[in-house]
Amino acid sequence: MQQQKQQTLNTTQSGSVERNKLGVVAKSAGKPNSVNLLDRWLLRQMSALVGHPPFIASLWDGVEYMHQTEQPALAHLKFKDRGSLYWLLLDPELHFGDLYSTGRLEVDGDLLQFLETAYRSMAISLPNSLFSKFAKTWMNRPRANSMHGSKTNIHHHYDLGNKFYELWLDKEAMQYTCAYFPDPDMSIEQAQIAKLHHVCRKLQLKPGDSVVEAGCGWGGLSRFMAKHYGVTVKAYNISHEQIVYARSKALQEGLADRVEYVEDDYRNIEGEYDVFVSVGMLEHVGNRDYKTLGKVVNRCLKPDGRGLVHSIGRNSHCPMNAWIEKRIFPGAYPPSIKEMMDIFEPYDFSVQDVENLRLHYSKTLEHWWQRFEENVDTIRDDFDDTFVRAWRLYLAGSIAAFNTSELQLFQIVFTRAAHNELPWSRAHLYSQD
Amino acid sequence: MQQQKQQTLNTTQSGSVERNKLGVVAKSAGKPNSVNLLDRWLLRQMSALVGHPPFIASLWDGVEYMHQTEQPALAHLKFKDRGSLYWLLLDPELHFGDLYSTGRLEVDGDLLQFLETAYRSMAISLPNSLFSKFAKTWMNRPRANSMHGSKTNIHHHYDLGNKFYELWLDKEAMQYTCAYFPDPDMSIEQAQIAKLHHVCRKLQLKPGDSVVEAGCGWGGLSRFMAKHYGVTVKAYNISHEQIVYARSKALQEGLADRVEYVEDDYRNIEGEYDVFVSVGMLEHVGNRDYKTLGKVVNRCLKPDGRGLVHSIGRNSHCPMNAWIEKRIFPGAYPPSIKEMMDIFEPYDFSVQDVENLRLHYSKTLEHWWQRFEENVDTIRDDFDDTFVRAWRLYLAGSIAAFNTSELQLFQIVFTRAAHNELPWSRAHLYSQD
Numbered sequence: 001m002q003q004q005k006q007q008t009l010n011t012t013q014s015g016s017v018e019r020n021k022l023g024v025v026a027k028s029a030g031k032p033n034s035v036n037l038l039d040r041w042l043l044r045q046m047s048a049l050v051g052h053p054p055f056i057a058s059l060w061d062g063v064e065y066m067h068q069t070e071q072p073a074l075a076h077l078k079f080k081d082r083g084s085l086y087w088l089l090l091d092p093e094l095h096f097g098d099l100y101s102t103g104r105l106e107v108d109g110d111l112l113q114f115l116e117t118a119y120r121s122m123a124i125s126l127p128n129s130l131f132s133k134f135a136k137t138w139m140n141r142p143r144a145n146s147m148h149g150s151k152t153n154i155h156h157h158y159d160l161g162n163k164f165y166e167l168w169l170d171k172e173a174m175q176y177t178c179a180y181f182p183d184p185d186m187s188i189e190q191a192q193i194a195k196l197h198h199v200c201r202k203l204q205l206k207p208g209d210s211v212v213e214a215g216c217g218w219g220g221l222s223r224f225m226a227k228h229y230g231v232t233v234k235a236y237n238i239s240h241e242q243i244v245y246a247r248s249k250a251l252q253e254g255l256a257d258r259v260e261y262v263e264d265d266y267r268n269i270e271g272e273y274d275v276f277v278s279v280g281m282l283e284h285v286g287n288r289d290y291k292t293l294g295k296v297v298n299r300c301l302k303p304d305g306r307g308l309v310h311s312i313g314r315n316s317h318c319p320m321n322a323w324i325e326k327r328i329f330p331g332a333y334p335p336s337i338k339e340m341m342d343i344f345e346p347y348d349f350s351v352q353d354v355e356n357l358r359l360h361y362s363k364t365l366e367h368w369w370q371r372f373e374e375n376v377d378t379i380r381d382d383f384d385d386t387f388v389r390a391w392r393l394y395l396a397g398s399i400a401a402f403n404t405s406e407l408q409l410f411q412i413v414f415t416r417a418a419h420n421e422l423p424w425s426r427a428h429l430y431s432q433d
Numbered sequence: 434m435q436q437q438k439q440q441t442l443n444t445t446q447s448g449s450v451e452r453n454k455l456g457v458v459a460k461s462a463g464k465p466n467s468v469n470l471l472d473r474w475l476l477r478q479m480s481a482l483v484g485h486p487p488f489i490a491s492l493w494d495g496v497e498y499m500h501q502t503e504q505p506a507l508a509h510l511k512f513k514d515r516g517s518l519y520w521l522l523l524d525p526e527l528h529f530g531d532l533y534s535t536g537r538l539e540v541d542g543d544l545l546q547f548l549e550t551a552y553r554s555m556a557i558s559l560p561n562s563l564f565s566k567f568a569k570t571w572m573n574r575p576r577a578n579s580m581h582g583s584k585t586n587i588h589h590h591y592d593l594g595n596k597f598y599e600l601w602l603d604k605e606a607m608q609y610t611c612a613y614f615p616d617p618d619m620s621i622e623q624a625q626i627a628k629l630h631h632v633c634r635k636l637q638l639k640p641g642d643s644v645v646e647a648g649c650g651w652g653g654l655s656r657f658m659a660k661h662y663g664v665t666v667k668a669y670n671i672s673h674e675q676i677v678y679a680r681s682k683a684l685q686e687g688l689a690d691r692v693e694y695v696e697d698d699y700r701n702i703e704g705e706y707d708v709f710v711s712v713g714m715l716e717h718v719g720n721r722d723y724k725t726l727g728k729v730v731n732r733c734l735k736p737d738g739r740g741l742v743h744s745i746g747r748n749s750h751c752p753m754n755a756w757i758e759k760r761i762f763p764g765a766y767p768p769s770i771k772e773m774m775d776i777f778e779p780y781d782f783s784v785q786d787v788e789n790l791r792l793h794y795s796k797t798l799e800h801w802w803q804r805f806e807e808n809v810d811t812i813r814d815d816f817d818d819t820f821v822r823a824w825r826l827y828l829a830g831s832i833a834a835f836n837t838s839e840l841q842l843f844q845i846v847f848t849r850a851a852h853n854e855l856p857w858s859r860a861h862l863y864s865q866d
Contacts, residue, residue, distance in 0.1 A: 315783050315784075315850055336778055337774055337784055341774075348748050353789065356785045405850040405852075408783060425613075426862070426863070429859070430860040430863050
């Protein structure tokens, strides 16, 4: 029972019990590899806690456990060792992702259906149980984040390389943010182009406008604006690799005189512009910095200026999921509308339009996941199985989060308060479709 | 100088000085009717404070004062007695309305242009003056409020009678809330009908839906929904006179079996509904009661429910103008979006759409004001000149407030979090126009 000390979950052997944190529990668990009464009781408690979803669960002895229900089992959850059960109970929010990624927790069946069913089941189960932290934190499940970051602590994400993202993002504009599906049968390429037009129309771009973009990713939106709407763009991003890619694309497309990519933080934006736009950066701006962002916008926007912020959000305040925060996007935070107002209200900006595109992100992620799986062999040339499983969980978990409304996608259009050149309706957003 | 004690501004004689509050100031002012150096100095300070707008100002000796400017004078502001100058300085927010209404402060020229210019001028003048309270509170100027109220303390407003409102509201649906002008050349009747359709389309009404309306005014929206969208409606209002009017109209139009008017507070709404709607009531729900309103919505909305709240608002938190609050609408409060989120966030409602119709309210008010003036002789049959001037100021001041972006008009569409039958775009709002 006192095997070698395990420092990380990733290298924990099946059947071993972590000594450092779980010693007390482990001692009561009898022989390391046999399933005892406590193990079974904990599994039953867990099932009850999450509302007895129609899953089969088995422990490391292979024996299946299932709550009596008339529904057929939708998935089979397999705990491969005692540690996987105990780690999950100890901090499900953080450890579910790691246990799944390393294969110590296996889900046989449809991963997305499993996640959505679990989330929905938990949402209606009683919150006041002894294990409430379990449900509460597990519900802070993996969620999507866009990659346009301005924080150095997410650089490790970009180290994955452009090649990886090219395998599963759209081929048109390499957009790692929610697409727009006015027709749900659109391809991901069509929907990303539709998104770019939607953003440009909301901003009422006209030839000659100057635009500043905060967090430009691989620069797809900037080039699109310059090419199709005749504007000049200055686009900021701290990712060297993305900036190099964006500049090279602008040169190829003959847009280098109209689109300037600046390798710098949004807080260092200089100059005055007709338009401010930020698509998928806010998730990486901590909510404490929203007033700073508002200050930057206030500094750089002309008197008749208008702007758009596009971000993952929530129905109400909630911290980021610990696993995503630790393993995928350090510093990420999806705000509620109330929280987002800290950008606009202190500077008397006038919010003109808010659109929630939640289900568009589910669909975007479905496309990404499908391409990811189609290219999984190529991905495995460069990455190990733990990485592949972590990304699979991240994509599937994010679809489930948007489908079950744990996450939202807000596009907010704003203007200076005194700006009176407003369209009389939003019909112009739809007349060209 | 020690004339009779004045209890109200309305009966104060020209040239008199109020003894109770202004005694100290008044003593230094010399003879009651002559203009002295202090009076002139105060007038100059006031002009400087509000940024020297291009107005002529004169005191009660008839001598004109104007700041040197190349612009022609847009209006002539006449202080008829010392009290009007001192009362304005003492609490401009509260007293401007009273002084104008009673004719002790006169504006020769275009009242709307005067108000808008004054507001814009103040907005760019220095805020850190000795008289900052003056500008600060004057900027809390008269603003529009819709009448669908649920508070007993605004009943005096309804005592004015339906006849008064019929003289200047639209003839189609008697809407005392912001109309919708997708075409700015629409008549007020066309624009109110367009507003009703816009609300119904946003709510995706379908035949057989049950709707609850909180604060239904004269019942125009309820009848419209039943007639054109095949729904049943239960509509709440505490105004007896409005309820009687609404029931009579429903009978006339053969809708009494589909529209029920309940003379009760929104907090007493009972039953379950597919749709919750409230147009122009929120202004009268104090912001401390937003969570109560959310609780009511949460109690009465079915799992696939959706709702719409339409309200005057602001770009950021600010209390109601004192004069409007005291003389026109006790208890009224226009919230910021951040404040409005207190209705939705505690109950996990999902905000789907926010539209700002600010300039639509300016245009609505322009139509109302025009009809008001066209019917002013008829109005004078029942009301005195102070009333007419107060309403004129209220309408003009509200137009100015919307034109200068001190006030906004927000329409917010929301659903239960788990509601996934969402349209893939908002094109349906515009395809039928």
